[in-house]
Amino acid sequence: MAENLTFRYKISGDDFTRAGEASSNVKSKLKQMGVDNNAIRKVAIAMYEGEINMVIHANGGTITVEISSDNIHLVLADTGPGIADIEKAMREGYSTAPEEVRSLGFGAGMGLPNMKKYSDNMTIESVVGVGTTVTMDIHL
Amino acid sequence: MDKFIHSVKLDTNACNGCINCIKYCPTQAIRVRNKKAAIIPEFCVDCGRCIRYCPHHAKIPAYDSVHEMKNYKYTVALPAPSFYAQFNNLTNVDIVLNALLSLGFDDVFEVSAAAELVSELTRVYISQHSENAPFISSACPTVVRIIRVRFPTLLPRLLPIKAPVEIAAEIARDRAIKKTGLPSEDIGIFFISPCPSKVTYAKAPLGIRKSNIDKVLAMKEIYPLLLPHMTHDETHLKPLASSGRIGIGWGGSGGESAGLLTDNYLAADGIMDVLRVLNDLEDEKFHDLNFIELNACSGGCVGGTLTVENPHVAASKNKRLHRYLPVAQTHLNQYPDLESGWTEEVEYEPVFRLGKSFRESLEMMGMVEELTEQLPGLDCGSCGAPTCRALAEDIVRGEATQNDCVHILYDYINSLTGEIASLTKSLDLSEKQNNQSLKLLEEYIEKLTTELTRKDL
Missing domain, CATH: 3.30.70.20 (Alpha-Beta Plaits)
Structure with a gap:
């Protein structure tokens, strides 16, 4: 019997209009599985923010969603520019998003703070010039 | 129910x-x-x-027959705001209302008049609960039903106010009882509806226990019956109209929002757009909105499946009709005893859930994923399910089998055929063996026929 269930998504970096598709897909699957509504909401928002970040900053990446009976574990990995100052990046309102992205209503500097807010545990590993891996847990 | x-x-x-x-x-x-x-x-x-x-x-x-009128001692017609837009060159709502009386109804009450009360109630409600905004309109029963099964976290955002048609039915019934002294069951409240969703609503309403609407008639059935009763001579019309721009405007998408006198609203129509808005709302992608108006039909109620006029034409007729009317003609202070709020909680119905428990669902989801991988991914629909994934879910729920997929079935037949071909080849051609290969061939054909009959291709 399968104890854990894993979904993998490849996030394309060149198309803004498709950002959010993966989190939306996860959301509908979690609903079908009868996951607690509040947990679904947290996963959807945290993952959506991460997905948008990948599109804006890192030219895409991969998202792995691992569901077990008491936890949802998200791994968002990219090979983008990396985050020079993680502490600064975690500050609400701090953003390095380019102007054309902000004009679309993104890049308000709430991405990482929201991911932290909506997850029960979050880690960021980042090397400038190599890439960033964010992991998040949402307990069930 | x-x-x-x-x-x-x-x-x-x-x-x-x-x-x-x-x-x-x-x-x-x-x-x-x-x-x-x-x-x-x-x-x-x-x-x-x-x-x-x-x-x-x-x-x-599905809808009720106009002949149901015979079964009541006193009948009241409730025309929907979108009804007026079905007629050509209509300049005066009273022409329609008087025609309804001439057709045989004892009284009329405009749903657009009740809509003006709902607009007023909504303005008050939003101003008193602004910290929980945005609120979602609950007037379209399809929107309420889809939130009930798909968007549990949005249930608290539904405006807990009765739909205009319900308030109209309540006022109409009260007025009829007072006027005639008849018991409630002798009074028939007939809604003239743009859509079958209201038919379901009248029988199994959400937010209230029982609806005051007795029968729901189709606009497309009433329309031709009403035409001969409509008059061009407006001098003898009884003045019955009691709604203005706000109420009649409810007939089209954006009309309800216009009645709230706020700019911080969103109005979406058409079920696919409604779903997109609900999805985004769930992910908190909207900011600074007070109100979200959603109509399942394109164009709003004028786009309902029981209407006769093209929805786009109807939308412009609706605007033309109410352009020079007073803003509103029905007000809450005329109905001090109105009970306008929802009385029942709308509860989440997790009908799309795979299993009975999370653990079971988790396991079933794993099977769905695995099966979906095995299916061709063409979403051709030949199996009777809309997508390969939907078939996989049906299989896991025990309502279909893998061979319902024609492509899988072809592969299966192919493998059977290959099997029998290699078996018959490997057999000796002595007489005794020949019999055995014949038997194998028979068995194969039988298996094939069973599969094909079951599939009923």
Whole structure:
């Protein structure tokens, strides 16, 4: 019997209009599985923010969603520019998003703070010039 | 009354088992089984899309017959705001209202008048609960039904105020009882509806225990009956109209929002756009909104499947009709005893959930994923399910088998054929062995026939 269930998504970096598709897909699957509504909401928002970040900053990446009976574990990995100052990046309102992205209503500097807010545990590993891996847990 | 009734019937003679309706259904509620389209009642939200798209007109909206009028001692007609826009060159609502009396109704009460009360109530409600905004309109029963099965976290955002038609029915019944002294059951409240979703609502309302609407008539049935009763001579008309721009404006998308006198609103229409808005709202992608107006039909109620006029033409007629009317003509202070709030909580119905428990669902989801991988991914619909994934879910739920997929079945037949070919080749051609190979061949043909009959191709 399968104890854990894993979904993998490849996030394309060149198309803004498709950002959010993966989190939306996860959301509908979690609903079908009868996951607690509040947990679904947290996963959807945290993952959506991460997905948008990948599109804006890192030219895409991969998202792995691992569901077990008491936890949802998200791994968002990219090979983008990396985050020079993680502490600064975690500050609400701090953003390095380019102007054309902000004009679309993104890049308000709430991405990482929201991911932290909506997850029960979050880690960021980042090397400038190599890439960033964010992991998040949402307990069930 | 059953929680999951709907108002779409199937004309089994007209249905030829094609895949149009299963593809258009936004909740994947239809399956073609034994060459006929069948609705899964729990999944259906009465959006009317299958009725619109069925090329064989096999999907029939359910509604009550106008002959039901005979069964009541006193009848009241409640025309929907979108009704007026069905007529050409209508300049005066009283022409329609007087024609309804001439047709045989004892009284009329405009739903657009009640809509003005709902607009007023909504303005008050939003200003008193602004910290929980945005609120979602609860006037379209399909929107309420889809939130109930798909968007549990949005349930608290539904405006807990009765729909205009319900308030109209309540006022009309009270007025009729006071006027005639008849018991309630002798009074028939007839809603003239643009859509079958209201038919379902009248029988199984959400937010209240029981509706005051007795029968729901189709605009398209009343329309031709009413035309001979309509007059060009306006001098003898009884003055009955009691709604203004706000109330009649409710007939089209954006009308309800316009009645709130706020700019911080969003109005979406058409079930696919409604779903997109609800999805985004759930992910908190909207900011600074007070109100979200959603109508399942394109263009709003003027786009309902029981209307006669083209929805775009009707939308402009609706605007033309109310342009020079007073802003509103019905006000809350005229109805001090009105009970306007919802009395029942609308609860989440997790009908799309795979298993009974999370653990079971987790396991079933794993099986769905695995099966989906094995299916061809063409979403051709030949199995009767709208997508390969939907078939995988049906299989896991025990309602279909893998060989319902024609492509899998072909592969299966192919492998059987290969098997028998190599077996017969390897056999000796002595007489005794020949008999055995014949037997094998017979067995193969039997197996094949069983599969093909079961599939009923």
